Amino acid sequence: MTVNPMTAQQVTQKIVNNEPLFILDVRNEDAFQDWKIEGKKVTYLNIPYFDLLDGVEEILDQLPADREILVVCAKEGSSVMVAEMLSEEGKDVFYLQGGMKSWSEYLEPVKVADLNNGGELFQFVRIGKGCLSYMVVSNGEAAIIDATRMIDIYTSFAEGKGAKIIHAFDTHLHADHISGGRKLARQTGAAYWLPPKDAGEVTYSYVPLEDNEIVKVGNEEIIIHALYTPGHTIGSTSFVIDDQYLLSGDILFIDSIGRPDLAGKAEDWVQDLRETLYSRYKELSENLIVLPAHFMSMDELNSDGTIAAKLGTLISNNHGLNVKNDAEFRRIVTENLPPQPNAYQEIRKTNMGIISPDEEQQREMEIGPNRCAVR
Numbered sequence: 001m002t003v004n005p006m007t008a009q010q011v012t013q014k015i016v017n018n019e020p021l022f023i024l025d026v027r028n029e030d031a032f033q034d035w036k037i038e039g040k041k042v043t044y045l046n047i048p049y050f051d052l053l054d055g056v057e058e059i060l061d062q063l064p065a066d067r068e069i070l071v072v073c074a075k076e077g078s079s080v081m082v083a084e085m086l087s088e089e090g091k092d093v094f095y096l097q098g099g100m101k102s103w104s105e106y107l108e109p110v111k112v113a114d115l116n117n118g119g120e121l122f123q124f125v126r127i128g129k130g131c132l133s134y135m136v137v138s139n140g141e142a143a144i145i146d147a148t149r150m151i152d153i154y155t156s157f158a159e160g161k162g163a164k165i166i167h168a169f170d171t172h173l174h175a176d177h178i179s180g181g182r183k184l185a186r187q188t189g190a191a192y193w194l195p196p197k198d199a200g201e202v203t204y205s206y207v208p209l210e211d212n213e214i215v216k217v218g219n220e221e222i223i224i225h226a227l228y229t230p231g232h233t234i235g236s237t238s239f240v241i242d243d244q245y246l247l248s249g250d251i252l253f254i255d256s257i258g259r260p261d262l263a264g265k266a267e268d269w270v271q272d273l274r275e276t277l278y279s280r281y282k283e284l285s286e287n288l289i290v291l292p293a294h295f296m297s298m299d300e301l302n303s304d305g306t307i308a309a310k311l312g313t314l315i316s317n318n319h320g321l322n323v324k325n326d327a328e329f330r331r332i333v334t335e336n337l338p339p340q341p342n343a344y345q346e347i348r349k350t351n352m353g354i355i356s357p358d359e360e361q362q363r364e365m366e367i368g369p370n371r372c373a374v375r
Helices: 008-016 029-034 057-062 077-088 099-105 152-160 181-188 266-283 311-317 326-335 344-352 359-366
Strands: 004-006 021-025 042-046 069-072 093-096 108-114 120-126 131-138 141-145 164-169 191-194 214-217 222-228 237-241 245-249 289-292
Touching: 008 021, 008 099, 008 108, 029 042, 069 077, 069 099, 077 093, 093 099, 099 359, 108 289, 120 152, 131 152, 131 214, 131 222, 131 289, 141 214, 152 164, 152 181, 164 181, 164 214, 181 191, 266 326, 289 311, 344 359
Parallel strands: 004 093, 021 042, 021 069, 069 093, 141 164, 164 191, 245 289
Antiparallel strands: 108 120, 120 131, 131 141, 214 222, 222 237, 237 245
16 A cells, blocks of 8 residues: 655644544654654554564554554654554555644634734644744735744735734733744844833844734734733733734743743742733733634644634633632642743743754744643
């Protein structure tokens, strides 16, 4: 039987459509346990490649006979070899093209909604990394929020919409992935906006993103209203778009809240986080649709492929918004934290402009899950 590649886009579509998928992951166990392809109907078998060098006969009875098998490794090569061995045994088998590196970098654009006066809002789902970025398009102009370093998808998407990118925003100085905001600005001539309280050590020029800043896209058709909402970082800033959508950055997620410790400031910033979540956010309309900068699991994926929920729903259901006692909130936020993101210090320095790793180094720095939330 023929061994065929399956792209990250094809895998994403299977996950979004809740199609069954069996994955044979041939990475080492620690890499598999740290980070894997997830989905509601994804099942796994993890057998390291080196255990299969003498053949696949011993694992055949652990593989489904009635389902496609996707072999996954870090970069592709090992999965191709294992897939060929399985094919020789009569299995219907694919390999993940580009391996987990391609999975880490793939972005799926999803339309969130039509905005006023013909505008549109899109969410770009980096499904393998849990990162979410956004594009507002209106009357030939576009703004990007929390861009990843893979900027080609934004420029080509905007071009397809007949729009010129004029603004690139970061809600905060990211620590889990390398921002594409400055790169976008250099390539397109867009203004690059960054909260100044997060920019104390940056080595480049930027437009200060201040509280209550109003930015208009498309000849004043769409309004982006900045709200200073510290807690994840001291400069964290949210956006209200078109009076309908709350882009919450890494402050509020669908199923959790942001962690305040990625700059080593958990004790200093925990009260800022509480005030943002329990005061400033709760003063906003509960009808706002929350669009976060990250998601934690595929359970947060809506049927239309978006990661979004009403603020009122999160106020009722998100545990991080329902801790009544200040001391208990402080304990949860400072003690109940996952491991730091991989290479987060180097990523922060890259986003400050202090270091300039090459493309392959950047790719390696980002490998692994995002860990921006309190558990």
